[in-house]
Amino acid sequence: MVEVRKLGLDGVCEIWPAKIEDARGFFSETWNAEKLAHAGVAVEFVQDNQSFSRARGVMRGLHYQTPPFAQDKLVRVLRGAIFDVAVDIRKGSPSFGKWIGLTLSDRDWNQILVPKGFAHGFVTLEPDTEVVYKVSAPYSQPHDRSIRFDDPDIGIDWPVAVAEMVLSAKDAAAPRLNEVETGFVYA
Numbered sequence: 001m002v003e004v005r006k007l008g009l010d011g012v013c014e015i016w017p018a019k020i021e022d023a024r025g026f027f028s029e030t031w032n033a034e035k036l037a038h039a040g041v042a043v044e045f046v047q048d049n050q051s052f053s054r055a056r057g058v059m060r061g062l063h064y065q066t067p068p069f070a071q072d073k074l075v076r077v078l079r080g081a082i083f084d085v086a087v088d089i090r091k092g093s094p095s096f097g098k099w100i101g102l103t104l105s106d107r108d109w110n111q112i113l114v115p116k117g118f119a120h121g122f123v124t125l126e127p128d129t130e131v132v133y134k135v136s137a138p139y140s141q142p143h144d145r146s147i148r149f150d151d152p153d154i155g156i157d158w159p160v161a162v163a164e165m166v167l168s169a170k171d172a173a174a175p176r177l178n179e180v181e182t183g184f185v186y187a
């Protein structure tokens, strides 16, 4: 059993895989292609990623890869908690620049699917947070892009103060959405 809830932006959804607990601990199918396809989420993944963030307030994002290396991402938390965000960056989309955010945690055992055409980012809510995610296209450094996490045109309501955040040099220097050609056009 897998539960899927649409999150109000084209194709972005929250997913809860079943967690079967017993005296030893638990078992969970964290991704099952067939069950998810039945639930309306048909994606083929080619790479698994994992990141570890030492502190609360580590901000990674907003990121995307341009076509033909655009990625669908299925994100979950192994340990700790994050506030995870998807932003519609498809030119001409009725929801262009709109964002959706939700908390993912090891306790909630929830996942978010961020489709191609959306920028993705998260901030850690706890120290020692581990995030794993599947992607549908391989990493390509020349296609890798960032948009400012605090772009005022997007206006994400991050639950961590900016003064508390830790960013990579790349993310600290990222352009605003209206300064870039994302390569995605709404169809």
Ligand SMILES: Cc1cn([C@H]2C[C@H](O)[C@@H](COP(=O)(O)OP(=O)(O)O[C@H]3O[C@@H](C)C(=O)[C@@H](O)[C@H]3O)O2)c(=O)[nH]c1=O
Pocket (backbone or CB within 6 Å): 049, 051, 060, 061, 063, 064, 073, 120, 121, 122, 138, 139, 168
């Ligand atoms: C994303 C990625 C990075 N790298 C390398 C590049 C760099 O040397 C090092 C760290 O990369 P970054 O600083 O881009 O890592 P990070 O900031 O964690 O980037 C990630 O952020 C989240 C929000 C996403 O959505 C991911 O797709 C990815 O962009 O790892 C790979 O080798 N393969 C990959 O797939």
